[in-house]
Amino acid sequence: MLDFLKPPVLTIQEFFILAGRTIRSIPRRPHYLNDLLMQMDIIGVGSLPIVLLTGFFSGVVMGLQMSRALQTYGAVSQTGPIVAITLVREMGPVLTAVAAAGRNSSGIASELGSMKVTEQIDAMRALGTDPILKLVKPRFLATSFMLPCLTAIADFVGMIGGYIIAIGLLHLTSAEYWNGAYRALEYDDLAQGLIKPFIFGMVVSLVGCFYGLRTTGGTQGVGRATTQAVVVAIVWIFALNALITKIFVSR
Template sequence: MFQVLFERFVKGKVLAVQEFTDLLINSVRHAFTRPRYLVDTLVQMDVIGFGSLAIVLLTGFFTGGVLALQTYRTLSTFGEVGLLGQVVALSMVRELGPVLTALMVAGRNSSGIASEIGSMLVSEQIDAMRALGTDPLRKLVTPRLYATLVTLPLLTILADFCGMLGGAVVSTSTAHLSSAEYWTLAYQALQFEDCFQGLTKPFFFAIIVALVGCYFGLHTTGGTEGVGRSTTRAVVVACVLILVVDFFYTKFLIATGFF
């Protein structure tokens, strides 16, 4: 009995990986063949990108601010308060900016995508789409993937800047650093490797945010109750995957001696 359950569990997970990979390959491939749904992609950029702007900016600003506050106490012990700009800039650009932006966007959009597609599935709109001659992957998944791939790196850049701005506010008001001192050190601290790392991560995270939402939406079962379940699972899985991928990608960059 246990063996049967274990076998079914493992097969289910392997199948999920296979289906997710299939979803990724097909949605990427569809961008290079007709028909393309450019209007849908622009609409999704507005929904996912512009729609997430406020929460991303606020998250970035206050994360940078609290990072400066916490670090200030430690640095002041060693008389190195001047390094605040450097610490905030490196932390935001390398890790906190990309990861927190992705987590916020996942919380808002993976759930939204899963619930929207899940609702369409249970109300037979996906079947109707296929019956009317449309490939749902091409119409629903590809626009969401490319919209997230374009907007998430841009949101990350804005979050990074807002984080440094938050750090600047705390540094000048609490640590009494001059604005010029803070920004000069922050700017000088950032190397190409830091920016490369911080700007390549969002592409991986974008794939997770968009496709995890689409995957759970397309695998919704059990009516409206199932939509709720898919939504919750999409957010949880997307957030965990973002953190796991972040760890392994960072480890990969370190192992390859990139930085």
């Protein structure tokens, strides 16, 4: 009767097996340092343009929206704190992770998927290389490390976006905006703002690798795996964001 539940449960089980194997592989040799650096470049440096643009315009939009709401209560001076808190706690980590999912989960899934359907993964195993060590571990470490860095950059440019609105439209002084933003942020916010992208980074890379490595059905299968990776990664990001936020709010 519950047969329809089998495929999703099996998929989740396989995902956690891959996650477990990946985490266990971190201390294991060989360490493919060149692959790690290359992935950090592709995932980190390669994602900079999209992260800068989404971060900046998020700050601009938030500044604009806040200006209307805060003018109603005569609290325009609170623009800095509100932009800072919203960006650091929520918008920065989530938007950066979604951008990374769109760019990197799909990239990883299509790259590994193409390797899978052309038997390159099998060839790698036959030639003495563990694909988890060579392919999954560098992507996992690179994404987990680079996403917090990208988020910090997105937060900063987002605050610059909010600053431009605060100065240009709301006629606040630089000191009012930046002092307000600085005072509003607590260590707890920074911790939340960095733990979230770290966990999202793990998810983005693992989901991409998972769907890439289980690709079947030729080029059509690669396309399917790519789409699934992006959709699943984004759903995971929002679900985990709710969970992590709940944990921080409850403290």
